[in-house]
Amino acid sequence: MKRPRNPTPPFPLQPEPTGLIFERSRAGRAGTAVPRPLVARPATDVLPAAALRAEPPRLPEVPESEVMRHYVELSLKNHHVDRALYPLGSCTMKYNPKVNEDMARLPGFGLLHPMSPDGEIQGALRLMHTLGKWLTEIAGMDAITLEPAAGAQGEMTGIFLIHAYHVSRGEERRKVVIIPDSAHGTNPATAALAGLTVRSLKSDARGQMDLAALMAALGPDTAAVMLTNPNTLGRFETDVVEIARLVHEAGALLYMDGANMNALIGVARPGDFGVDVMHYNLHKTFSTPHGGGGPGSGPVAVKRPLEPFLPVPIIVREGERYRRVWDRPKSIGKMHGFLGNFGMHVRAYTYISMLGREGLRATAEAAVLNANYLAARIEARYPLPYGRGMHECVASGTPFKQSGVRTSDIAKRLLDYGFHAPTIYFPLIVPEALMIEPTETATKDELDRFADALLEIAEEAEQNPELVTAAPHTTPVRRLDEAAAARNPNLRYAFDD
Amino acid sequence: MSKIPEHLLYTEEHEYVNKADADDSVEIGITDYAQGELGDVVYVDLPAAGTKFAQMEPFGTIEAVKAVSELYCPVAGEVVEVNAALEADPSLINKDPYGAGWMIRLRVKNPAELERLLGPNDYATHIGQ
Numbered sequence: 001m002k003r004p005r006n007p008t009p010p011f012p013l014q015p016e017p018t019g020l021i022f023e024r025s026r027a028g029r030a031g032t033a034v035p036r037p038l039v040a041r042p043a044t045d046v047l048p049a050a051a052l053r054a055e056p057p058r059l060p061e062v063p064e065s066e067v068m069r070h071y072v073e074l075s076l077k078n079h080h081v082d083r084a085l086y087p088l089g090s091c092t093m094k095y096n097p098k099v100n101e102d103m104a105r106l107p108g109f110g111l112l113h114p115m116s117p118d119g120e121i122q123g124a125l126r127l128m129h130t131l132g133k134w135l136t137e138i139a140g141m142d143a144i145t146l147e148p149a150a151g152a153q154g155e156m157t158g159i160f161l162i163h164a165y166h167v168s169r170g171e172e173r174r175k176v177v178i179i180p181d182s183a184h185g186t187n188p189a190t191a192a193l194a195g196l197t198v199r200s201l202k203s204d205a206r207g208q209m210d211l212a213a214l215m216a217a218l219g220p221d222t223a224a225v226m227l228t229n230p231n232t233l234g235r236f237e238t239d240v241v242e243i244a245r246l247v248h249e250a251g252a253l254l255y256m257d258g259a260n261m262n263a264l265i266g267v268a269r270p271g272d273f274g275v276d277v278m279h280y281n282l283h284k285t286f287s288t289p290h291g292g293g294g295p296g297s298g299p300v301a302v303k304r305p306l307e308p309f310l311p312v313p314i315i316v317r318e319g320e321r322y323r324r325v326w327d328r329p330k331s332i333g334k335m336h337g338f339l340g341n342f343g344m345h346v347r348a349y350t351y352i353s354m355l356g357r358e359g360l361r362a363t364a365e366a367a368v369l370n371a372n373y374l375a376a377r378i379e380a381r382y383p384l385p386y387g388r389g390m391h392e393c394v395a396s397g398t399p400f401k402q403s404g405v406r407t408s409d410i411a412k413r414l415l416d417y418g419f420h421a422p423t424i425y426f427p428l429i430v431p432e433a434l435m436i437e438p439t440e441t442a443t444k445d446e447l448d449r450f451a452d453a454l455l456e457i458a459e460e461a462e463q464n465p466e467l468v469t470a471a472p473h474t475t476p477v478r479r480l481d482e483a484a485a486a487r488n489p490n491l492r493y494a495f496d497d
Numbered sequence: 498m499s500k501i502p503e504h505l506l507y508t509e510e511h512e513y514v515n516k517a518d519a520d521d522s523v524e525i526g527i528t529d530y531a532q533g534e535l536g537d538v539v540y541v542d543l544p545a546a547g548t549k550f551a552q553m554e555p556f557g558t559i560e561a562v563k564a565v566s567e568l569y570c571p572v573a574g575e576v577v578e579v580n581a582a583l584e585a586d587p588s589l590i591n592k593d594p595y596g597a598g599w600m601i602r603l604r605v606k607n608p609a610e611l612e613r614l615l616g617p618n619d620y621a622t623h624i625g626q
Contacts, residue, residue: 425563483537
């Protein structure tokens with residue numbers, strides 16, 4: 001039986017699913033009146049036949065009020081950092097301060113046209129130049145590009161830069177990228193997509209890079225080692241200085257995936273421990289929106305020898321003026337339209353301005369403290385095979401396997417407690433992994449609520465496992481058949497006629 | 498308890514080798530334990546016949562609801578046949594990993610490599626069974 005729609009505002013959430021926007025469509029309804037073209041020529045006169053549709057697209061016909069209500073209803077069912085904890089390990093889902101949004105919407109930033117001449121966008125160029133300087137300093141590097149759209153594209157940019165560097169030295173043969181199994185999952189994909197060969201290294205018993213295995217793997221064909229530090233176990237690679245020395249001795253370069261910079265910011269600088277190239281995720285460490293609210297931004301910082309290869313244009317300061325420079329013959333070219341996702345640069349600039357040097361350091365310290373507090377509260381029921389780490393902890397759901405409860409069930413049950421699930425089944429080296437990153441923006445009260453929920457679920461898993469394996473029970477849609485969805489994805493709206 | 502047939506050989510990465518036939522080719526797939534750990538398999542990416550692999554080189558990837566993993570070639574050799582049925586129905590790997598869920602048939606380059614694989618008892622120890 002379909003429940004009648006609640007006449008009062010939908011708090012708490014209406015439990016029934018929301019239909020698609022097409023279901024609100026009625027023939028002839030519209031939200032706007034499309035103006036008549038100045039030159040009235042039929043499309044058939046202007047476009048080649050191949051570009052013309054046989055029949056018009058079936059767009060939903062919905063007035064503005066209905067469009068707004070539809071998406072507001074969806075947003076009320078959504079889980080996001082403004083609602084509650086979103087402890088997605090390796091993703092740094094921190095709260096996004098609203099002052100960032102105010103600044104990004106200033107007309108002088110928000111309404112700029114990217115094709116404006118340099119003279120008309122001096123403020124924007126100055127902001128990007130300054131942000132670049134700050135990010136370079138935080139990384140302990142020498143130069144930067146703000147162009148890449150997100151972390152994975154930052155990795156791609158970094159690997160292109162490394163390849164260009166080797167080619168410029170007559171070492172095109174360097175085609176192997178060494179990646180530990182505790183690295184970020186996108187690293188091997190990046191290396192493969194860039195046309196290089198991946199060599200995977202097993203972690204040692206500490207959950208860190210195995211130096212003996214690294215020495216055996218390094219050779220004249222090595223282009224780079226891609227390290228995530230702290231790694232996906234949340235552990236700092238304590239041998240990183242020695243790793244950098246070995247990598248450089250072999251003629252290769254050290255790339256650092258900066259996805260976990262939230263643990264290091266203001267405390268340690270990758271450039272100082274031997275990293276040659278690294279990317280940031282502004283949407284993780286620097287509080288710009290993450291996930292559906294993006295877009296992301298993945299600046300790439302490099303040491304001096306790689307600077308000539310950075311994407312174009314770069315922003316150069318000449319006295320009090322700033323200009324874009326395209327004449328860079330060694331550049332790898334463009335990685336993104338214009339100068340990257342500028343709105344994210346404004347937000348990150350604002351975030352750094354609001355916190356300052358001490359504030360940024362306090363961020364990392366609180367992020368590490370929060371993760372360790374949470375680990376301490378849950379580790380009696382959820383063992384941590386590699387121990388506690390920095391800004392995230394990787395727990396295991398193996399104790400509940402005997403009662404038939406898997407980590408995926410625990411994750412779904414967490415939804416009933418009003419939390420987003422952590423990252424699960426990653427990293428692969430921890431069986432039944434729960435990878436939890438609370439970030440510095442969770443209060444102690446919220447950490448306690450989350451820990452209490454996990455401990456209660458542990459009880460449930462033993463006393464009443466069916467409750468957990470059938471979860472979630474309170475969400476608008478219940479347990480989904482993920483395998484069927486992946487095997488037979490149904491992505492098109494089926495019209496009635 | 499996962500099934501560990503007596504007549505197969507195994508790798509630490511949870512592939513099995515079936516050398517039941519008299520000729521020099523073997524059937525390769527993943528173990529019952531592996532399919533149980535992975536959960537519902539939704540896609541498997543296998544190489545074309547004729548492709549050659551070194552020992553423990555990745556020969557494909559397997560995608561389950563939980564995770565994507567690489568498949569390692571237990572011994573060096575050349576792929577002579579691929580189980581085309583898996584493209585339409587990857588759940589065969591869950592239902593019958595040692596039978597209809599086989600992945601590739603490989604012409605073994607160096608039979609001595611087979612002797613270095615794990616036997617059923619060693620594999621049972623490896624997975625803590």
